Amino acid sequence: MTVRIGFIGSEHSVERLRSTEELPAGIELRCYTYTDPLDTGAQYRAALAENDAVCFSGIIAHYHRRRELDSATPVLVGRFNDYVLVASLLSATVRNRVPIPLLSIDVPNPEIVPTVERDTGVLLSPGQVFDYRWVYESRFSRPVDIDALVDFHVARRERDGARLAITSVHAVHDRLQLAGVPVMFMVDAVQHEIDLLQAARQRVSVTRLKGSLLAAVYLTSSRGIAEESATAGRRARLSAILEGFATPVPHRLATWQQSGLDLFYTTRSELDARLPELTAALGGEAGRPVAVRAAAEHLTPARTASEIGVEDSVSLGAGIGRHIYEAEDRAMQALRRALAFPGDAAFLVDEETRVHGPLGGPATVETARHTEPWLNALAASASMQTRSVTRLLTFLGGRNFLPFTASEWAAASRTSPRTAERAVRKLLDAGAVVVVGQEQPLDAGRPRTVYALAAEFEARARALASHQL
Incomplete structure (x- = not known):
């Protein structure tokens, strides 16, 4: 390759x-x-x-x-490293016979200097070294001034009698040569x-x-492609796009239909490249009742979206795997998530079982596989599913773990206020959440309780989030 x-x-x-x-x-x-x-x-x-x-x-x-x-x-x-500086100092003192105090040096990483001094015993005075360290610390907020680098070496020669300039910048080397200043470029091994x-x-x-991993895509809707409706039209457009890049895989055709579900096979790289087009074609306004979310959990290839009560919507689920069965299983998981989402939706479960979605909008990434002992123990003590706890932690992480109300969690999780309040109360009883105050709505009404994640669990949640990144 x-x-x-x-x-x-x-x-x-x-x-x-x-x-x-x-x-x-x-x-x-x-x-x-x-x-x-x-x-x-x-x-x-x-x-x-x-x-x-x-x-x-x-x-x-x-x-x-x-x-x-x-x-x-x-x-x-x-990266600039200590070998470059050590080899340059050795060349200047042995080949050019210039004492260390009579050198002027520019470096991008000043942290190398004390390391070299400690390891070799060679000491450089601060006035000998010009650094432009911000090239490692900033995302282009301060330009590197070539003139300033040249002026440093010239001034060092005129004021302090430096006999040789060592530079890490070819443009500085060329300009010093033209000015008649003895200069050498830093020694660097090819x-x-x-x-x-x-x-x-x-x-x-x-x-x-990663791009060669297998991808499976399930597509379904409440209305068949043969029917005349906006929903059927969106599904037909999506099917046409998917058929355009579907690829046969071992023991499978590129695409097949069964019991109201369409299944397509492709590779991870092809799917990634076509996702923007798919989500753009999906963007319908049809909604679905909240009551059908539980029914979506019972979806199988033999039970269509219309049979479980999902109406006027198109749902797409994509799965990534190293084997066909992994991709198919994750695509079905993603499809269930899409069916549980109000309106047209697409979700993806990747090779690390992370759930991405809804695609094409303000997407979130949620870990579906939970192996952290403290997380499973917390879910057990609160009599909740680990997934439910993880979703709340993801919500809080997106807010930098600021205090929240049950109403805010209800809106984010698309559940009823009563369901959200019940979940938060369970975590409160388990000691994972603490009460930090009250919030008075602008209109008339009872004050809302303001919660925050307990310090111990916030630290663990932050560590978990950073590890997943």
Whole structure:
């Protein structure tokens, strides 16, 4: 499997990489040379269009790239490391015979300096080093000033008698050379760039592997395609789109219909690419009664949406799996979630059993598989399903765990206020939720109780959320 990688770099770095005979197998390298690290828009645009991944030779060019062009294509850059600084100091003192105090140095990562000092005993005074650390700390809020870097080295030479400038920026190197200032570019092994190319190839390989996972899609509606109705029309449009990219899989046709359900097979990458088109075609306004949500739990391939009482709506469920049975099972889980949602809806259960949906709107991601002991213990003590507890934690996480009322939870969970209040009361009795105050509605009425997640459970919920990211 060949991976096309675009390498954006200075003339020096491009020529060095092209001349190496150690390029890893399976990489088709395309190089794009720039003269100004602050202006790489044309190179970046071309590299994104022509390659599976893009690598930058320097942190400044990467930092100043045209971020509005960023896409799903992986973009990588090497990190400045202690080897570069140590090798440069060694070259300056041995090859150029310049004492350490008579050097001027610019680096993107100042944290490397104390590390090198501690490991080697070589001390650098603060006045010797100019850093532009914000390239690692900010998302383009402060430009890198090439003039300031040049002025630093010139001033260091004129004021302090520095005999050699060591720079990490090719543009600075060239300008100092023109000004007659002795300068050397930081020593860097070509192996670092080869490692960067290998990392890019691995990133693309992982993406391709995920994209080749199997996907199954169930589609149903209360009215058949043969009927003349808006619902039937939306289902027909969705079927046509799905048939356009459905793919036969082992022991299965690309698509089949049975008992009012349509089933389509494809791959993860194809489904991801077509989801915007599917959700746009789905966007109907038909609603469904809240009362049919429980009935949706009884849906099977032999029981149609109309038989369980779902009316005037189209529902789509997609599942991702490493095997056919996994994809089919998860697609049915997703379809049940779509049927339980008021109006037309589409849900997806991915290969990690995370539930995404409703697709095409303010989507949420919910974990369907719950293995955390504390979460299962909490659900048991509150006499609730783990899924119900997780949904509430997801709701609170989206609000940064701020205090809430049962009415807010009812609106978010699309349940009745009484059902929401009962669930919150169970968690209150279990010690997972505490009362923190009251809220008086603007109109007349009884004050509402304001709840918050107990500190112990908030810490666990935050840790769980960060782990799932």
